[in-house]
Amino acid sequence: MSTATDTQRKAPAGERVADWADGRLGIYSLAKANMRKIFPDHWSFMLGEVALYSFIIIILTGVYLTLFFQPSMGEVVYHGSYEPMQGIRMSEAYASTLDISFDVRGGLLVRQIHHWAALIFLAGMFVHMMRVFFTGAFRKPREINWLFGFLLFVLGMFTGFTGYSLPDDLLSGTGVRFTQGAILSMPIVGTYISMFLFGGEFPGHDFVARFYSIHILLLPGIMLGLLVAHLILVFYHKHTQFAGPGRTNKNVVGMPLMPVYMAKAGGFFFLVFGIIAVIAAIATINPIWNIGPYRPDQVSTGAQPDWYMGFAEGLIRVMPGWEINLWGHTLVLGVFIPLMVFGLVLAVIAVYPFVESWITGDKREHHILDRPRNAPTRTAFGVAWITEYVVVFIGGANDLWATHFHLSLNAISWFVRIFIFAGPIIAFIVTRRICLGLQRRDKEKVLHGRESGIIKRLPHGEFVEIHEPLGPEQLHTLTAHEQYEPVEIGPTVDENGVKRKVSALQKLRARLSKGYYGENNQIAKPTVEEYKEITSGHGHH
Ligand code: HEM
Ligand code: HEM
Numbered sequence: 001m002s003t004a005t006d007t008q009r010k011a012p013a014g015e016r017v018a019d020w021a022d023g024r025l026g027i028y029s030l031a032k033a034n035m036r037k038i039f040p041d042h043w044s045f046m047l048g049e050v051a052l053y054s055f056i057i058i059i060l061t062g063v064y065l066t067l068f069f070q071p072s073m074g075e076v077v078y079h080g081s082y083e084p085m086q087g088i089r090m091s092e093a094y095a096s097t098l099d100i101s102f103d104v105r106g107g108l109l110v111r112q113i114h115h116w117a118a119l120i121f122l123a124g125m126f127v128h129m130m131r132v133f134f135t136g137a138f139r140k141p142r143e144i145n146w147l148f149g150f151l152l153f154v155l156g157m158f159t160g161f162t163g164y165s166l167p168d169d170l171l172s173g174t175g176v177r178f179t180q181g182a183i184l185s186m187p188i189v190g191t192y193i194s195m196f197l198f199g200g201e202f203p204g205h206d207f208v209a210r211f212y213s214i215h216i217l218l219l220p221g222i223m224l225g226l227l228v229a230h231l232i233l234v235f236y237h238k239h240t241q242f243a244g245p246g247r248t249n250k251n252v253v254g255m256p257l258m259p260v261y262m263a264k265a266g267g268f269f270f271l272v273f274g275i276i277a278v279i280a281a282i283a284t285i286n287p288i289w290n291i292g293p294y295r296p297d298q299v300s301t302g303a304q305p306d307w308y309m310g311f312a313e314g315l316i317r318v319m320p321g322w323e324i325n326l327w328g329h330t331l332v333l334g335v336f337i338p339l340m341v342f343g344l345v346l347a348v349i350a351v352y353p354f355v356e357s358w359i360t361g362d363k364r365e366h367h368i369l370d371r372p373r374n375a376p377t378r379t380a381f382g383v384a385w386i387t388e389y390v391v392v393f394i395g396g397a398n399d400l401w402a403t404h405f406h407l408s409l410n411a412i413s414w415f416v417r418i419f420i421f422a423g424p425i426i427a428f429i430v431t432r433r434i435c436l437g438l439q440r441r442d443k444e445k446v447l448h449g450r451e452s453g454i455i456k457r458l459p460h461g462e463f464v465e466i467h468e469p470l471g472p473e474q475l476h477t478l479t480a481h482e483q484y485e486p487v488e489i490g491p492t493v494d495e496n497g498v499k500r501k502v503s504a505l506q507k508l509r510a511r512l513s514k515g516y517y518g519e520n521n522q523i524a525k526p527t528v529e530e531y532k533e534i535t536s537g538h539g540h541h
Contacts, residue, residue: 039261040241040254044131048234049265050124053272054117055227061114062216068104070096071212073168073205082289090168090293093208097167097288112280118160119285120276122308125153129349133382135369137240138353139362145233148226150350155223157308162215164286164306168208171286173294174303177202182316185335203296240369243480245473249367302400311389312342314396318416345388352381359512361487373442374481376435377516383431384424391416391423432521439523442478445470446526447534469535479525487513 011019022028039045072092078085080095081102100107129149132138138146161179165172180202184190199206238252247253255261291300305313315338322333356378357363372379394401395416402409449467457463470478489502489510515521 034235035256035258037235037238037257038252038254039257040239040247040252042242044135045239046268047124047128047131049268050272051121051128052227052231053269054121054124054276055223056269057117057273057276058114058121059220061110061117062220064110065100065114066216068096068100068107069093069166069212071166071209073203073208085289088293091208093166093168094288094293097169101289109277109280112283112285113277115164115285116280116283117276118163119306119308120272122153122156122160122306125149125156126308129153130382130386133352134372134379135240135242136366136375136378137369139366140357141237141365142233142240143353143357145230145237146353147350148230148233150346152223152226152230153349154346155219155226159215159219159223160306161309162211162219165211166208166215167286167288168294169286169288169291170294170298170300171288171291171303173203173296174299175305175309176207177296178305178313178316182312182335182339185332185339187329187331187336203294238367240367242369242371243477245476247368249365252367302403304397304400307393310393310396311345312338312396314392314394314398314416315339315341317398318392318395318413318420345385348385356516359487359509360484360516361509361513362484368480370481373435373438374522375516376432376439377521379435380428380431384428387423387427388420391419395420436521436523443523443526446475446478447531481525483522483525484517486510486517 010016018028070092074092075089076092076095078088078090078095078098080099082098085098097111100111102108132146132149161175165176180194180198183194183197186193194202197207197210198204199210239254241247241252241254244253255264292298304310316335319334319338322337324331324333370378372382395413398409398412398416401407401412449469452466452468454466455463456466487510489506491500492502493499
């Protein structure tokens with residue numbers, strides 16, 4: 001029993017701190033509402049986490065690099081500890097990156113972790129985006145979060161580009177020159193943008209300092225804001241889940257944030273950090289001391305951008321060098337068209353959720369994920385997009401393919417020029433057929449059970465394979481998906497026989513909708529009657 005003296009006794013220190021903070025920040029109600037938030041489990045949900053943790057690692061290592069990096073193009077003569085470069089003229093940026101690599105304690109490792117984390121960050125984001133795409137997690141209400149993610153992806157690419165341009169070595173200088181060429185190909189605005197970035201003629205004396213503030217402040221600042229918004233929205237919408245017994249569009253089945261998910265996430269952070277650190281410790285990335293300082297009159301051989309810029313590079317490498325003259329101005333189509341295609345391919349990603357919901361006419365909320373096979377047209381689009389990406393990526397490394405595999409550079413360029421068009425079409429057709437095949441297989445499994453591999457001989461000599469019926473859980477998972485009807489135009493004449501006007505847009509939408517959910521584009525799910533009929537013994541194997 002408590003007495004008056006008991007209640008007046010001072011609360012433990014931890015509780016007093018918590019009370020103090022709660023009185024000012026209201027954390028108790030905030031924590032109470034969110035600590036038990038449920039997160040569903042699936043291996044593919046960790047891909048966003050990989051992106052998140054590598055981003056944190058990038059920031060941590062980036063801060064360390066800022067302590068030693070000199071963002072200046074002022075010329076110095078090198079006198080550091082790397083012997084082969086003694087007495088060579090170079091920019092302060094390049095010299096300080098050499099110092100980070102050879103004279104700063106732990107500098108090379110941190111530089112390598114920063115660079116490797118950047119590569120893994122973008123790869124993580126890319127695969128995360130694919131996961132969201134192929135499972136339809138971008139559907140209502142998550143379209144805005146898809147857009148936030150998309151912006152993160154684009155900004156991530158440019159942050160990476162500005163980052164690897166900072167050391168002012170021959171490789172990055174070649175990349176910057178390439179970018180300046182692309183900027184200049186833009187009519188009217190190109191020269192202005194180039195002036196703003198380079199402060200005059202290329203390369204000038206300013207771009208490292210300008211890229212530096214863009215790289216360490218402007219872009220990461222915007223990204224951090226977007227990322228917080230992205231994660232708040234994941235919290236607010238709750239995470240999607242795959243279909244399964246007991247899972248509906250109105251609940252989330254999984255583990256609570258505290259303590260289970262937090263413990264897992266914390267461990268996973270250290271795992272990601274550890275793996276990146278090991279890779280950075282054993283695999284050299286960007287050995288600028290082998291490449292040398294940038295001089296505009298030199299180009300290093302085998303010059304390749306980081307992987308996420310390979311797509312842009314490839315588009316330009318395989319494009320014929322077309323040029324036209326208009327009113328005394330030269331329009332370099334060989335560069336301008338690839339630049340526009342690059343923008344277009346990115347724009348398609350951004351608007352896809354809105355286009356799909358317009359085509360399918362589906363305005364409902366979705367919290368249960370699709371299995372990619374059950375959305376064959378979407379899956380086929382995704383694979384076609386990736387195919388395009390890979391083909392152009394090959395084009396971006398045409399010189400390396402040529403030297404490593406003893407192929408002709410022209411043959412590779414022609415391969416890319418043909419498959420840039422043919423590749424996505426073939427991938428689309430093949431993927432859709434595979435998806436439909438898998439749907440048929442699911443149907444077969446539901447109705448006739450799983451092939452057990454056990455062959456039985458019947459008394460009259462016939463051989464049959466025993467099929468094992470599926471358990472209720474699997475039956476549920478294989479039949480939980482919804483099947484849509486395509487959007488119809490409806491009758492073109494009204495009840496009085498008067499012709500109704502149907503716009504070209506409506507017609508296009510109906511055709512596309514048929515492409516998504518028409519008769520040949522999805523396999524009808526087994527009905528309960530069919531299932532009962534077959535499992536009751538009539539169609540028994
Ligand atoms: C800085 C980069 C990014 C980070 C750190 C990040 C982080 C995350 C995390 C941790 C989740 C929850 C776990 C998961 O589903 O994986 C998530 C969900 C989500 N992300 Fe990202 N993401 C990033 C970029 C992107 C991109 C590029 C897209 C798409 C264009 C995207 C779209 C989404 C969507 C729609 C969800 C909700 C998925 C669901 O509830 O199933 N994110 N993100
Ligand atoms: C998404 C975010 C970021 C990405 C993708 C990224 C990527 C890169 C890359 C690829 C390099 C070239 C590294 C090399 O091989 O030398 C680099 C350099 C650098 N980054 Fe970042 N970075 C990011 C954010 C940051 C932030 C937030 C900071 C600082 C707070 C930072 C500071 C630096 C510095 C000082 C350098 C030049 C030193 C060097 O090249 O070693 N970075 N960054």
